[in-house]
Amino acid sequence: MAHAPDSSTERPAILDKVRPAELPRPPLILNDRGFHWITDKVCGIVEEETPLWWKIMFGVALFVASFTFIGLAYLVSTGTGTWGLRSPVGWGWAIVNFVFWVGIGHAGTLISAILCLLRQKWRTSINRAAEAMTIFAVMCAGLFPLFHVGRVWFGWWLFPLPNQNGIWVQFRSPLEWDVFAVSTYFTVSTLFWYMGMIPDLGAIRDRATTWWRKAVYSLLAMGWRGGNRQWSNFEMAYLLLAGLSTPLVLSVHTIVSFDFAVSNVPGWHTTIFPPYFVAGAIFSGFAMVLTLMLPLRAIYRLHDVITQYHIDNMCKIILATGTMVGYAYATEFFIAAYSGNAFEKFAFVNRAFGQYAWAYWIMVSCNVITPQLFWFKKVRENHSLVWIICLFVNVGMWFERFVITVTSLANDYLPSSWGYYSPTIVDIFTFFGTFGFFSVLFLLFVRFLPLLPMAELKMVSPQADPHAR
């Protein structure tokens, strides 16, 4: 710099005239709600009398969850043959469900970690519930790869435990990478979630009126007092964990995609899988967040905290990732044609026009076509429609995993071995039950833990910014 002009004297007068009008950022909390309101609102959910709808839902969820556990008991006692698997389709619904649930488990950590690093303040309204969703979805996901093995009682052999036989796990296997990727993801996500909750747990503790609430929440709050030093440490730890989680968001689904991409099955063996899977995971994850948050918003009257702006943002992310997924579908076709590899070509043409064409077109219409409605503001503002579209996205993403897993295996290299896979009732019930299992956990979360991060909400509320206009 040659010389810095004195701002007070040499400032061109024109600047004041052309100064652009400042676009007001939409407030993240509406109706001028104060801190106290936020505390009352969030703690009120935990402190109120257990509502009837919760009791009913919880009962239903428990019943549905039992389907999974009965299915798994039958599976373990009798054999993998109780599922619809056959030669050549060695992976069926179990792996489809695994990838589906892991995909759903992506939004939470993305919201809490990546959006945190990117200083997207709107994330605070949804991140707690989304993180809870992540953890519960990963728990549902984890059931499937564990129980899909033929001899689940030897599942611990997947861990590199020293043993006298000198047998070690196979580190070249993507399934082994999965073991580490998913367990790391689960551990870090849980830590992140729990750590972020500590100040809020402290608030609930402080408001507790019964001795047992006090005891339990004291334990959970780990002695949080809200002192400056604690806040300083908390912020730093939160930032560090966000940094640690960020690569995990990308790595988990990348590694899950390696289960397919590292193999040599036509239709699986594609380099596009990691970004494509991650985009799909965020896509399905946000759809699931909306699926869960819209009813909660309505039930608990959270309209001032979860605003149209939040919903708009999430819809736009769904639109963006949905389009990416659609682009990936197109790219797969292009690469297959461009490769000149007859088996690859067949695999993709067969996907779209072969025996599983019905699944493929369900996938395309749900994942590529439906989200395009989010281009329209009117659609984004119609919450019933948003909710329905998100359901479609969830269905579509389940079918995406089905299409990838099953169609590729059913028709690969040797036509002599081609087959057709259909699930059995045990497959269906086991999957169906995981929604119950998920709901049980999520309902418990809603009832007993702070649904929204109070402290963080206060930080982004207009009241927290004394300089705000």
Add this chain to the structure above:
Amino acid sequence: MSKKVFQHPAAQPGEPTGPTYWRSLEERNKSPEFLTRAEREFVEGASAITAVERREFLMLMGASFGLAGLGLAGCREPRNHTLPYAKQPEDTIPGIATYYASSFPGEFAHQPILVETHEHRPTKIEGNPSHRANGGASSKFAQASVLDMYDPDRAQASVSADGSVLTVAAVRSFVRGLAAAAQADAGAGLAFLARPSASPTRARLVAGLQAAYPKARWVEYAPVAQNRADAVLGARALPDYAKARRVLSLDRDFLGAHDGTVEDTRAYASARRADTAEQAEKMTRLYVVESTFSLTGAAADHRLRAASSHISGLAIIFAAEVLAQKGAAAAASLKGKVSGIDVDSKWVTECVADLVSAKGEALIVAGDHLSADAHRAVFLANQALGAAVRYVAAPAPSALTIAALAAKPAATLVILGGNPAYDGPADVNFLAAIKAARNVVRLGYHGPSFDETSAAVKAAGGTFLAASHYLESWSDGRTLAGVYVPVQPMIDPLFATVTELDVLAPFAGSDQEPSALVRATFNALSSDASDEAYAAWLAEGVLPGSAFVAATPAVGPAQIKAFAAPALSADALEVRLLPSVHAGDGLQANNGWLAEAPDPMSKTVWENVILISPKLAAKLAIEPSEMVINKIGALNRNINQLVAGRLLCRIATLTLGDKSVTGPLFIMPGMADYTVGLQLGFGRRIGGRIATRVPERLAGSLVGHGFDAYPLVAASAPAVRTGVRLTLTDATVPVGNMQDHWSMEGRDILREGNAEDLKKNQNFAKLGIDGHAPAVYGKDGAMAPAAKAITTPRGNSAYEHPNHSVAPNVAVWKGHEDKFPALQQWGMSIDLNTCTGCNACVTACQSENNIPVVGREQVLKGRNMHWIRLDRYFFDGRAAAGNAIPEDPQVTFMGVACQHCETAPCESVCPANATVHDDQGLNTMAYNRCIGTRYCANNCPYKVRRFNFLDYNKRVDGHFYEGPLGPAKAVKDPADLPQLQKNPDVSVRMRGVMEKCTYCVQRIQEAKIQAKVRARNSADINVRDGVIQVACQQACPAGAIEFGDITDPKSRVAQAKASTRSYGALTYLNTRPRTTYQAKLRNLNLRMPGANLVPLSRVEMDGRAAHGDAHGDAHGAKPHSK
């Protein structure tokens, strides 16, 4: 009791001795007490526990056992007795298999075999290599017969008319009583019904019986006649397929289901080996005229579809053409005798011209079901051709028929074996003959609960005698050419059972045991009747110089009568009744291995189907919409209605007169237009757990384990019926099938060529799609596979086992390579050119490797466990016809088992490290380490891995889904009997575990141990070539499989791999498979109508967009031409 006394030699004088040590003063002083004590091994009294002491001992022990067990007695395992060999039997080393020669009885010819026994328990059948014509090969029926011995449903006791159980002694005295009673009227009321047999001892007893009871009737019946030409010609024709260069088969499936197929296949294959264009032109050319698609038709170079009822006439036409081209006078008159046959005359003239030009190396063979005139005509034609066939004097079949027996029932009826109540002709009321008899005796392998005839006999108040299995019996037999072979017992009968010879001996006036009867026959037949010669015969399994003597049939053209072919149409169909290629005529219907061995052509399994031609199917409009195949997905509408991976066949009824048969329709390419193929041997009404027809649970379906086709068998026309009507119903039934897809989709998985291809580019087999996308060989690109196998890492297992010798490429041993003899590297080569698709390998593998039978329900779910899969592909080749089911396709088989890829895709994806590579190139499977992720199976491009989805070995079929609540096999449960067959050298796998072909690693290990024992201190530990015979290789009658060390250039497998025809499947994936294939060669006569210069498989390959020329170089340097 004296103990052995050890005398130490005293020191000789002058012998150097060291310092003297002593244990005690007594020793120093050499006191007599000490000397006695020192000489004894044990102190005095050590071996003598007095009675009182023993009692005290037992008392104390008993008390302490009682205390220890008091509280726990209720939950101890049931007590079993394990008995050690107190005295080890001679020639028995526990853990080492012993082999005995014997023979597998066929009605027409015995098959010489070796029986592998473990601790005297027969576990596996192998061919007897001492019989040169078999060369150690065997058929699937022989392979499977060992399982019959452990059939849990076999009769375990003889039961008298009043229901009491008879001991063996009681059975013998009962039979003696029967013989004595019949003596009064010279056997006037006595009749025997038996299966035909090739046993000279039985023939001798029958002759004795007929001499002693001149009025008794001896009737033989087999539902599938095999030797009709013998009766017509008065001699047996023995075609020499090894010598013949041109073979015309008139509806004779000599590669399929006949006694003697092993010999014929072996001879045929020996003339089909070729690697160069010259050899390819010289190899046997096979013409086949047939109605259904048989294995012989599949092997044919030129195949003519014709109705079976017309082929008898065609035989005369062909004979007339031969005579005409040879200039014989009788030709014209012969030709004029045939009317009503529409045949491509160019096919006949060119085919015959080719036969005639072969000069003495041509051969015409005719199916057993053809008319007597057809056999005469074929004989005349062969005479004119100077054909490669010889005629021998074989024993004549019995003159009396089952129809005659039923027409005039006997007072005393003895039914030996067979199952006439099930497989008897429909127009013979055999049950009435049983009811009419005052006294019925039935010798059967299955009792009244599991056998139609035994049930009928029981209902008629007859006596049931339980029959021994041939592996428990003494007998003898003759092979196709008449070589005299023994049938030896491998084990005492498992149950109180007797043999046919036991029953017949008293009637022949003999009170000898079967072993003595066989010895007597041997003495008569052998030039040397000494004990040594007898022992040699039993040890070797064949009697040299015992073949049938030559004979000359006397047949003239005048004997041939006029032939008018019946007119066939969609309303008047012809039915061809065949024994099932995988289950025979029904006698072995309770054999799980045979039931689960797929039909080679239709790939249906566990049941039979009504085979119809695509043309007839189109006429019947079976498919709801146009019958085309969606080439893209190719499974939407496949060869038959394939709905969600299940073959759903329409049910139809065939009616002829008052008889009808109902079963599922299967559209079979290559069938004659108006011929309907029916497989016999299924639909047993009363059968064992495998054989019985079970009601299907699904609505609208009829078929369990197949349907009974015998109602259409007539005594006069056992194989072909005409004028049959087919009525279609709307119902469908799922049919178990092991290969859904008929087309290879134009992929270059199996490769074919002919002499022209070899001339143009002898490496034609190595190209194809792989030529377009060359295999990624990395830095070792051009290296020979054998060299690569040693020098570059194989499979990259996580471990090098420290106790094994180390591959020389490991850095630390550089410069010391000489200290480590390179390990042998195992590999396999399969010759697609000689493979006939007979299933012998599949069954042999199942027998050797303890592969479970999973049952129809599991097959329908696509979970068969066979380690070898015989892929069958049809090739249409007509680009325009595109998607229609081919009417006249070519077919090729390809046996696919684990390819033992050097860089195996399965290994790197197993998280538990359960499948790893060994340093001799085997892709091994550690069952104990497998947790069952199935990732390996997904990643195997050859799809050869098999998963134990359910507890197939532990649970009873039908209760797989009941888990621990289902019935478990108990120790004394008869359902557990098949466990005795298990090969003790191979693990029995539990559920949740992956399995696959191991290259018979147990045989490799055994050979390696023997080689190391033989090597002693030398470094020569290599297994000699040919010592290891893997089970499939050993059984293969065509000798299509070679196995051995691929690094030894002299080994047979290395030579096979060096063949120009050698290629690997899917090698572009850089799997580097150790199993490679030799391309199939077709031997074309270009003058024949419809000669496809390019094999149809390649037409399809070439036709695929942008991936053309199999002849071109890697990147299609020159444009392809069709």
